[in-house]
Amino acid sequence: MSIDGAAASASTRQFLLEKESELRVEVGSEAPLRVRLAAGSAEVFGAELPPEKWMTVPPLQNVAIFTWRGATIVLDGTSEVEYVADETPMVSYVNVHAILDARRVSANSNSSQFWPTNYFIFQGPRTIVVGPADSGKTSLCRLLLNWACRRSWKPTFVDLDIGQGSISIPGCIAASSVETPMDSFGGIPTEMPVVYFYGHTSASANAELYKVLMKELAQTLERRFSCFSEYEAAGMVINTMGWVDGLGYELLLQAINLFNANVVLVLGQEKLFSMLRDVLKSKPHIDIVKLHKSGGVVHRDQNVHQNCRSYRIREYYHGIKNNLSPYSFSMNFGEINVYRIGDGPQAPPSALPIGAEPASDPTRVVVVNIMPDLIHAILAISFAKEPDQIMSSNIAGFLFVSEIDFDSKRITFLSPCPGELPSKLLISGSLKWSENPKF
Structure with missing residues (x-):
């Protein structure tokens, strides 16, 4: 059964899924959609659907409800696209999971013994998922994380995709252990995530900062x-950007090296698979696996990506289900210190060779004066005690600049919760946000 575009109605409808098939649904930004498992068993990105319970799908989500043995699914509300597919790459994905699971078992067994001669025997699978934009990387990461959690592992999710942001808001790179399966249509349950604020949604804005x-x-x-062998044995699942050419390819290779990845899963591009296989052939401990992307993956234009980023930021302040009330407060200009990473001369002209121009330092921390261009900016709250610690410090949270009064020299922020700021050192980038009424 397939319902496309405006033909999708708001009436309740039922889908009977045969074994190893999936219901693919694309949800728009306007009206909500609810899903219920009426019979059988099914999962969304590896998370099991609870029986006979209505689940709400957030706006702008593309979901695939898969069943191994058969299921009856009921939808209520409006979607843009709905159809059942019986050709999916799920069998190949679950085979990858089985291999990763065996490596976790082996690493866990070795960790209880003396430190082995070969360090890679002790190391759990560090899986990096790569591919062009809109190839299903985030969906595959969710599958592998959920399946690992259902086997009682505690894998670490590393999100290097600054364009969208799965752990934190866009403009950040982050990591967190995932200790329970994710909600089928909700966010990722993270415990004490490690978050670094890059401040932009494209790595080309400051590639050197991204590397650092x-x-x-x-x-x-x-x-x-x-310090924790159970996290080492469970390994990592690393999500990456969709930029795989030129500088993007260079950053991808650096990520593989920095995180000591030993499994590279390539989605949706033969050329990238061939390039990685050639450049990594001198590292026999790294396995490179080519996987087909799901037929349910759709190309999204720049406007859709921008709307998804806006929704992710809104979700931070208002909650996934729009059930949180953000806190508004104001401060004097002198009570905070705003910094930016990048800009500023690397050396004074007098210290440069004759005829040379000063070069900008992409990793220099510089003071930002409070000006009108900060309105609607997202500022990160750094745990740093001093400005020179900003580069190496985790992020406590984010403030939205809603208003600036230059007469009274006060700045008004929106915060997800009340209370004193954990730090007065704030970081700015190019990330901005404004309330979007259609969300």
């Missing part, structure tokens, strides 16, 4: 793994 923050995150995780 990846290195900081990788070193933080190595320290954690050295």
